[in-house]
Amino acid sequence: MPGRTPRTPLDRLRTPRRFPGFLKTASVCVLIAGLLSPLSQMAVAAETATATDYCGGQCSDILPPGENGNATLAQILLNQAFGTQPSHAEDQLGPYANLATGYSALTTDKINTFFNDASFGVASGQVASTESPAGRTDVTIVRDKKTGVPHITGTTRYGTEFGAGYAAAEDRLWLMDVFRHVGRGQLTTFAGGAASNQGLEQEFYRNAPYTEADLQAQIDNAVANNGTRGQQALADANAYLAGINSYIDASDSGRYFPGEYVLTGHKDSITNAGTIDHFKITDLVALASVIGSLFGSGGGGEVNNAVSLLAAQAKYGVADGTAIWESFRERNDAEAALTVHNGESFPYATKPDDPQGEALPDAGTVTQEPLVYDRTGSAATATAATTATTAAATALSSARRGMSNALVVSGKSTASGHPIAVFGPQTGYFAPQLLMLQEIQGPGISARGASFAGLSMYVELGRGQDYAWSATTSGQDIIDTYAVELCQDDYHYLYHGTCTAMEKVEQKNAWTPTTADGTAAGSYTMRVYRTKYGPVEYRATVGGKKVAYTTLRSSYLHEADSIIGFQMLNDPDYVNGPAAFQAAAQHINYTFNWFYADSTHTAYYNSGDNPVRASGVDAEFPVWAQAAYEWRNWNPATNTADYTPASAHPNSVDQDYYISWNNKQAKDYTTASWGDGSVHRGNLLDDRVKKLVAAGGVTRVALVKAMADAALADLRAEDVLPDLLRVVNSSTVTDTAAAAAVAKLQTWLTAGARRTETSAGSKTYANADAIRILDAWWPLLVKAEFEPGLGTPLYTALTANLPIDETPSAAHGPTGAHAGSSFQYGWWSYVDKDVRAVLGDTVAGPLGQKYCGGGSLTSCRDILISTLKQAAALTAAQVYPGDDLCAAGNQWCADSIVQRTLGGIKHGNISWQNRPTYQQVVEFTSHR
Template sequence: MPRRTPRNAPAALRTPRGFPGFLKAASVCTLIAGLLSPLSPAVTLSEAAAAEPAAITDHCGSRCSDILPPGQNGNATLAQILLNQAFGTLPEHASDQLGPYAALAKGHTGLTDATISSFFNDASFGVPADQVASTVKPAGRDDVTIVRDKKTGVPHITGTTRYGTEFGAGYAAAQDRLWLMDVFRHVGRGQLTSFAGGAPSNQGLEQQFWRSAPYTEAELRAQIDSAVAKGGERGRQALADATAYLDGVNSYIDASDSGRYFPGEYVLTGHKDSITNAGTIEHFKLTDLVALASVIGALFGSGGGGEVDNALTLLAAQEKYGVVEGTRLWESFRQRNDPEAAVTVHGKSFPYATKPADPQGTALPDAGSVTEEQLVYDRTGSAAGAAAGDASTTAAATALGSARRGMSNALVVSGEHTASGHPIAVFGPQTGYFAPQLLLLQEVQGPGISARGASFAGLSMYVELGRGQDYAWSATTSGQDIIDTYAVELCQDDHHYLYRGTCTAMDQVEQKNAWKPTTADGTAAGSYTMRVWRTKYGPVTHRATVGGKKVAYTSLRSSYLHEVDSIIGFQMLNDPDYVKGPADFQRATQHINFTFNWFYADSAHTAYHNSGDNPVRAAGVDPDFPVWARPAHEWQGWDPAGNTARYTPPSEHPNSVDQDYYISWNNKQAADYSTAPWGDGSVHRGDLLDDRVRALVDRGGVTRAALVKAMADAGLADLRAEDVLPGLLRVVTSSPVTDPTAAAAVTKLQAWVAAGARRTETSAGSKKYADADAIRILDAWWPRLVKAQFEPGLGGALYTAMQRNLPVDEAPSAGHGPTGSHAGSSFQYGWWSYVDKDIRAVLGEPVRGPLDRVYCGGGSLSACRDLLIGTLKEAAGRTAAQVYPGDEQCAAGDQWCADAIVQRTLGGIKHGKISWQNRPTYQQVVEFTSHR
């Protein structure tokens, strides 16, 4: 284990807690020596005994638990960063949740309710007297107290006034995540390179997010004013809460600046001088919260888009097979409403974004005419030295960019099927693995607020996912389509377009960034300008011609200019006087305009609701393709001035109360509810949960431990091996396998399937997989068999094009996949359903929602078998070094390391790798024993 900073170290090393330092080890000792000279006291806060809080009954009865790796402490002083880089020491509470989280991968098999505490934190309200590590009155205030516990360092904030409560929440957030908050307010404003340097990873982050939310300062402020006005009394309270929260953040900035214990990344990026303390850390303002919210909304709460890619693959299919047959092929692969798809709500239909019988207004591009809109202009300088920088930061950008694809799960069982008679839930969001983590833990108790759980750093005036006094809630990304692509016809020049018959100038928004040379990350000085052209129908994303007419394709999402609106729903979820049962919970989540699946449990009830502002589309509009920007095809009731429209009512969103059980792993919500992502077919990782939870419910007497074990077991399963490989092996063994190489491979694969098809270590900490050869063979075989199975029938161009809509593979080690290497979340996107349906068709088994034709071997069992055996032999002959070629984290051939999860550095502190498991980052285990 890494060595930790001693508790008796100088104050600068002990003070709570950023961004990679990139300093050479040779210079570290000299810098540390200077930093360890006599220092002013690191903490100058007034400390006092906590005032007695109002009595709160915790109805969880010690049966609420949670976990959030790597640790609560996400800030580090310069000395702590240098010590970490030189010697591997870690600040207190920077990594103490990583070990228990990692240990569940092997420890779950013998789990009991009594041993859950070995792998999760106690999430009860309050801190026992003998577990109090510190008690602080921030800024000397007497209306709020922050108590931190010894085990995790989580802040328990108790206020006697609403203002004091929120002040304390802001102060505690800055203690734990100040640098990360600063990074992301600059990401949201498209200013990260000017703030943190011109490393390619920084450029990628700011370009990706600013493109989708290129707001001016006035527009950021207008969002606040609009949300307050629309929210009435709750809107006014939210504004007051946010103001108090920022006062707390800024108070900590001032205290840490004067005490010289601010995050060391400010020194490493040139904002502060380590010797003279010259320089400033800018105070946060309300519009910074909007910038932060726009990033989180883009990451996790905005499903849809992709209509241009859809159009390109449709055109490719039609070019090869003609319009009728090509369209039928495309629709079969799109699987808009696959009858074999796993769903969260059982037995109910919720039609949305379905394919119209007679599409109207579709604006498909002319072949070969599409170009992506240029974003970056006037580039100077060079990023040629990027290879010398921190590759893990580049990987972090990849993982952040793909996080909106999914990555969360939920398992909720009704009390009718549990041993106690009370519902049980194991649920949480998968927000990726970062150091520091994007989320933070907190307990907040004050007038009108009573909750413990996780919140995004910088937006933690309320608990966003967690528990109240007698209920808990969580979310998964739902991904339903709230984004449409419009084709605006150009007039006059490339920057004018027809808007309701009038030639109208596009609006141009620019962000100019410049950065200084940095030897640390290998970048030279440079600058560039980001430029987005905007229309009434949203920002321009592509240029093309349609029927010979020049058009710009734009992206319009219902949450555009409305990222702040969701604050009202979160305020309600934190209010014990509002949420008293499942109906109140559903009403609260109806105020959240981001696309999420929300789950609820109390001592007697469970519930589910899908949130998001789903626009009511014009009759005949196909949401999967670009549509002409004309009044007849606009969203119903659409007002471009504020980007408001008619939205489908809450009753038309998938919802349920007291269903036998709920599962969600970013799968389809309900029958006829069309989600934007591809891949909701017969095989989905949601099946891994559904199979296990359904079996538990059938047996009855479900316990917390049993539900955790089901989650953990699914999180170690290889979806391909559990749900697709058996069919492949039935084809291969339909006749005796005489080739010795293929026969040996079949034997290994069969044994792995019989053992449970998991990717798990031989023993805890061994860093070697059981069934290692079988795993290697399947990892090598899958992309080969998919290509051999489908490319002959699709043709090379269409096969390649289809992968823009749905990658072939997302195994843990598949660095080419949408999530990137070492990111944990796996098996969300792949051609599992296509292979499954096609193989079953070859075998003559029933297939509901089949593909347009049988592809493997042209439908011949013997030809398909020959194809599979040929690719299997090739895969079996690949060495571990060929299958796992190595990267900046791992040596070639290291299978365990290729899968391993890395906490990607967004700050200066680095952590060790942990064994792969496919589960939420923040996770709760809850079973309430009573109710108010």
């Protein structure tokens, strides 16, 4: 709901009335004292065994809020009552937040004021604790004093991975348990029937409705298809699981397990009755399916594309409507910011000259396939539960939309002659964080960095001995929609001419009373119908024939495959330069942009299993489920096909610089994302890094400053407002209210158009009125500029493809309020191209026609001034209506970032920054 703080996926953990009745007695004091004795208080002065480190003290990283994501019941109660924090629960939040006001004065010796030293090992004076889990002599876990990050050193491969599992459970057991249940569609049975829990499991079950057999088959196939490395991955996973389960047993026996298990009824705080289920290998695939769905599954949306195309054709006629639609789609916009910017072309998913097999729905017939059935005992109706987006699902969906960024500069342009990288994933802000930090040193493994909790048998983003790597989500299209013609009834379809039954997959969930939001005990069933072409997502008619629209993605039934690529990235004997790095990334089937830096080279590779489509198939729209339009050599039994070769994926070595903020990868490479046009948040990085490279002598400090400055920039103000003001000022502004607003906007623009505090901790923006005016003006001006010309049906359909706005405070936007990530999705490019066209500028790849004022500069100016006056008249309370966290009118708070709780510990909000959640700053000084 606009204006409301997103509720947590486990809302009931917040609510005191959910605590067991024993808390009303005096025994609570004794209980708290008994629970405050975790293993983490053991400290032994010792120095870790380390691998050779070629970073020379110039590798740093940060991951808020803190490494410790587990809390006992007592620690949760103390946090909720007094705000106290468990050790290392939020010690990285302050440094991360402070960069927003501290970056302008940054110097080399201050970098680790805002980041952690990411060198290998722990100096003896910085050792906080040392343990050999389960009494093993082949692995040691050392934690440092500053951050509590686990440094795992093993003398055997099994022991190393056992230690990795044990450390993961020490830091994220509850979160791992939540996500294995989310991945199986079983969160409500595990954690209760709160609306947010229901929404969260529904969000992911529709995309990956896997049976236990499906999960096991993924493991079997990944092992069988990858030889020795596949066997090693299986052995690593089993050792990792043994470590997790060893910690479960130890914490249960010692009664220091996460307190959320008590609050959700899985454990009794007095008798210790109840169990924490051991993890099994299929749980890892369930976890991977959630992460893959969030960050590595580009594509889809073909039905929505078809709906907006039909609206355009209804407005303008087939030929002109198609041309107008294509201009808004911006498949290959000439003005788009590119990661590979040397002019090299990588054609993929381009528009065919003569499209074949399209199956566009009849207008008005599309309905979404129901997911929820047989609901009992819930205050919500089945229809509402099926269609509503709960706050929890929105919170995790924002992670999918938020994505990541990268700035990498070749040694040719740096002061030292060594490449520099500032990069990381923008995975959203959660407590505990989805990622966790670790260092792993053992036979065949030498890496430090971040991994998703429960998948941390390898470092997934980080550094090796003499190289570092990171990723951004790429979004190229690996998902297609097929129209299966129905036969016999609504649950049979034609497959190669034979009437075939759909497979019904169900997950039945039940919960007991009473959750914090008042949901009573109840149950419901999630039901997905699967075809050989994937799960059914929509139904419609095409030319009067009843069809089901299915969604087929290349990573479906293959979530486990990418483990091989991550294993390679952690192997110091494998990665010895850019070519090996790119070869490792080729084994990752998720849609990511991968970046690399060592002391001499930089590199880039775009990963993902890109299916080879049949000739003439347009990836933008649904096609008929017929053999002629299937992926080439597609095998429905295994969901495998021909994929484009590595050379066809955007890739590069030693380009002068690379930037990525989920922008277009390269010329002719079409992603599934709308908005890859003339104005994209990638421009905020590209403009700054290009300027640094042109000047030469780039340093770590300069590159961090460029990132931090872009992180505070308002994209609309920096790249669109100047042209809007050109229109407004094309004649003297005589209206006093409009003139005052223009003056404020111009002053802000001259000052840099950033959303920054007046001083550190002031919680008040400089140029606050100008920011308020633009926040209010943008939605008004977009609607007034485009809706009259497009007509309401087409305007509405296009906004379903691409929301008009995504400001930091926009609860109505795709990311939601307090999410950090901003300006990824919006109509900035459309406004920019249209206004420049009206001004008479040359526009490469213009929109199909001029919209602002019908193309008249005078009329366009009138529209802008009218909407500007409306915006300026709105109060702060109207623009920022307030929510559970912020009072109405509190602009800074409305923008602020919240660590959305996935457990019992809460943290304070921090000032807005548009930057990666986990971030590295690296400059290697030498190489093996």
